[in-house]
Amino acid sequence: MEKLKKFKGKLDFKKKALIGVYAILIIGIILMGTTYAVYQTSDEVTFINARVGKFVANDIELAMTLDGKEVESPPEKNSLYTVTVNCDNATGRWDMNEWAAVVGSISSNKVKCQVDFSTPEPTLSEVTATSDKTTISLSYTAGGIGTNTTCVYGTDTNYGNTVYGTTNSNCNITGLEMDTTYYYKVCAKNGAGEVCKDGSIKTKPNLSLRDIKVGDYISMTPTATSYTIGSDLTGYTSDQAINPSELNLWRVINKNADGTVEMVSDRVSSKSVYFDSKTGFRNLINSLNIIAAQYTDGLHIQSTRHVGYNNQIGILEDTIKFASSSKPWPIQTSNGSWGECVESKYLCGENEDDGAGDIGYERDYNLINSVYGSMIGNDNLGKASTYWLASRYYSTGDSERWSYGGRKVSSNGELSDGLLYITSRDGTIFNSGNSYTSLMSGGNPRRTAARLRVIVTLKTNTEILKGEGTSDIPYILPEK
16 A cells, blocks of 8 residues: 555656646746747847847848958947948847847747948048148038048158147147248048148248348349340440349338338449430430339339339320420429429429420439438449439520530439430530530540449248348348
8 A cells, every 4th residue: 555655756746847847838828928928029129238249139140241351249339330231021220329230020930130330431521721931721620430640741742741749630740941832731541541632832031021121131133144235225326234133132111001122222233324415305204214114033023113203105206396496495404403392493384395304303313312321422442423313404504505414413423414415505406426625524425324222122922931131141132
């Protein structure tokens, strides 16, 4: 009987064990069926901090790549990434705010999603360049994931110099030469590509025109090393040659309201230029300005004029009163005349057309005299020499004769007359080749010679490369 109870007990134990196993299987099946029911739905499920290669929830698996390479987790959150999500048996997208995959419309118990991250190419804005005397500053905006910016520069497009400390917003270049053109290139680069921008800019010179003062010295060498003055300009018997480039030191005599600067040649020409007789007198002012036009470097000079010019008539017409048998005017414009244009004192105004002379030279005379303290003009050897003024005069000594000529500044700095033409009361015209010994102890009043002195006007945008503005260390203008 006892054996029978033991055996029944064993049966009961086995029966209970079987019943337990069946119960676990039934519960598991019920639970599994319940889980699948949850994900077989149109609702979206978000997977935050999901890892690759694992069933992150009920048979939904994620796989990821970054720029084509498999990764185990998403890259650090950055909205610049391009992200695509493709799922089997479901739809997928990437939530840029949650930085997580979102899976929805699940139609099967087995879902696998592929998430691909792509790094975009870098971006680079236009480069803004500014310069000072020895520095260049480049400003820009470089963008993109993992972007590094480089900056190179040089005096040509081979560059050759790298700037260290460059950021994604600026590049500062130092230690440069003044008044020099530099070429630069800025590049933004990351794993997806590279983009570059280049350009050029010139460093600033030492000074600009607004910085210089009246009385300062400036070096400017005219490009012409020779110029032939035709006899048709002067009335002289032959052509004459000069070297404009010899006058290469200039002094500031006036700063104009428009920003331009006037400067006069510190020296006079080494050669004298002859003007002769009626042609010389008629053409004097125009010819002197034609000659003055050769004193330019072709870069910084806005205008030129011979000393003494102030809008006087360039060429006189044939109406001048050379052939008059009596004094054209009882008063004169000889070198002793100064002041306002008052006919009771001397000729001026409309009489200039007829050869009565002018007083236009006074402006330049005053400008030069105020800077130098005198009108003396030395040549390059330091010798004081007589030079022309772009101005005519009429003179009468008595009722027997009257004369015409061009104004000059003598070697002692005083105004003087350059006689070119004489007419007498009986109608005799003493011109080139005619003797006038009976009236003039000097002999033949047929021609007069004097040196040249020029005034040039600098352009408003002229920049100064270097120098101190003294006669020994004058300011230097850029060569290009």
